[in-house]
Amino acid sequence: MKTRIFLSYPAAAVLCLLVSAQTFGQQPNWPTFRGPERTGVSTETGLLTDWPSQGPKLVWEAEGCGRGYASIAVDGERLYTLGDGLSSESNKDEYMSCFDRESGKRIWRTKTGPAWNQGPDNWQSSRSTPTVDGDRVYVITPFGKLICLHTDGKELWKIDLKKKFQGKKADSWGYSESVLIDGDHLICTPGGTKNTMVALDKKTGKLKWSTVRDGDRGAGHASVVIANVGGTKVYVQTTGSGALGVRASDGELLWSYEIDRTTAVIPTPIVRDDLVFFSAGYKRGGALLKQSGSGGKVKIDEIYGLKPSLANKHGGIILMGDYLFGDSDDKGLPFCADLMTGEIKWKSRGSGKKSASVIGADGHVYVRYSNGVMTLVKADPSSFQEVANFKVPGSGDRPSWAHPVIVGGRLYLREDDKILCYSIER
Numbered sequence: 001m002k003t004r005i006f007l008s009y010p011a012a013a014v015l016c017l018l019v020s021a022q023t024f025g026q027q028p029n030w031p032t033f034r035g036p037e038r039t040g041v042s043t044e045t046g047l048l049t050d051w052p053s054q055g056p057k058l059v060w061e062a063e064g065c066g067r068g069y070a071s072i073a074v075d076g077e078r079l080y081t082l083g084d085g086l087s088s089e090s091n092k093d094e095y096m097s098c099f100d101r102e103s104g105k106r107i108w109r110t111k112t113g114p115a116w117n118q119g120p121d122n123w124q125s126s127r128s129t130p131t132v133d134g135d136r137v138y139v140i141t142p143f144g145k146l147i148c149l150h151t152d153g154k155e156l157w158k159i160d161l162k163k164k165f166q167g168k169k170a171d172s173w174g175y176s177e178s179v180l181i182d183g184d185h186l187i188c189t190p191g192g193t194k195n196t197m198v199a200l201d202k203k204t205g206k207l208k209w210s211t212v213r214d215g216d217r218g219a220g221h222a223s224v225v226i227a228n229v230g231g232t233k234v235y236v237q238t239t240g241s242g243a244l245g246v247r248a249s250d251g252e253l254l255w256s257y258e259i260d261r262t263t264a265v266i267p268t269p270i271v272r273d274d275l276v277f278f279s280a281g282y283k284r285g286g287a288l289l290k291q292s293g294s295g296g297k298v299k300i301d302e303i304y305g306l307k308p309s310l311a312n313k314h315g316g317i318i319l320m321g322d323y324l325f326g327d328s329d330d331k332g333l334p335f336c337a338d339l340m341t342g343e344i345k346w347k348s349r350g351s352g353k354k355s356a357s358v359i360g361a362d363g364h365v366y367v368r369y370s371n372g373v374m375t376l377v378k379a380d381p382s383s384f385q386e387v388a389n390f391k392v393p394g395s396g397d398r399p400s401w402a403h404p405v406i407v408g409g410r411l412y413l414r415e416d417d418k419i420l421c422y423s424i425e426r
Helices: 009-025 161-165
Strands: 057-063 073-075 078-084 094-100 106-113 131-133 136-140 145-150 155-160 180-182 185-188 197-201 207-211 225-229 232-239 242-247 253-258 270-272 275-280 285-294 297-307 317-320 323-327 334-338 344-347 356-361 364-369 373-378 386-391 405-407 410-415 418-423
Touching (some): 073 131, 094 136, 131 180, 155 161, 225 270, 225 285, 232 275, 232 285, 232 297, 242 285, 242 297, 253 297, 275 297, 275 317, 317 356, 323 356
Antiparallel strands (some): 057 418, 073 078, 094 106, 145 155, 180 185, 185 197, 225 232, 232 242, 242 253, 270 275, 275 285, 285 297, 323 334, 334 344, 356 364, 364 373, 373 386, 405 410, 410 418
């Protein structure tokens, strides 16, 4: 039942102006991997608390993304993603593609290089989610080419992170980091012992500073997040050697928390105030660190070391309230854990199978399993409560590894060559 509220003319006029300002002044914004703050948690409210068996209303379905596991960047009326072997092209090369957010119509595509075809079929293809900033969009190809395009698709500049910065990966898969834009700087992680992390001028690509971590094994797959500790801005990242904190002003390595070698280090760290949580898969685990400092210096203390029960391969972990939600390694076994203690509150099977990627919004965790099943779970630490699920059309040929996106009352799912847009507003 809807309640009607009657206002006098002046009050109604003011209300209309406020609503209009809010409606037209706010553009959907998910400009990089895991959203504006890289938390994987959307600020959207008023979303559906249940779905029909076939899923929420499918608004549109777009083809022409190509193969790949890159997620989607949303900036205003446009979407951006990366993929190879586009269904609309006669070649198998890799392209960045831009789509209209309302209709799903492709606006342009720009070739970024050859396809990444190393290893078994499931390991192949693009992984990096583009980052949008103003009239520019940036992406790193699996081969380590950092490319800056105008939002009309024209290439502005390109840097080979391997050649220019002697960058290296810590594993046999391609680069998949989404660059961070912070003010006039672009921050990314070539990896290795020459230029572990770099800051570039975002307009020209010119080097501003470089960070070296001795013995660094090479870049992982995470993206840089920002912390502020005692008046010092810190760039927090993980590589194949573990977590590190870098002073944003000049690139000085402030702290390093190194781990034993593992197959790959993939999840993006979580920052809350002076806390840093990070996880590595392949039974390695998750750890919680506390940063402290003043006068430009920052150190870390271990609240708890790596707990194997908090390991995560590539589906990511999110923090909602005081609780962590993610998949147990890649088992398709979602868990909830207390951030401060690492204690598992629940761990349970859902309707999907195999590895799961997660994002959060409006009191729910959206769990996408790699077999194509999308589920809605209450973000409740007391018990696992799956309230809805559906099988994504067209899924099943390759793993559904691309992370979901929620913005503007819509749920966006990348399914290899397609993007599916669902309305999830109440």
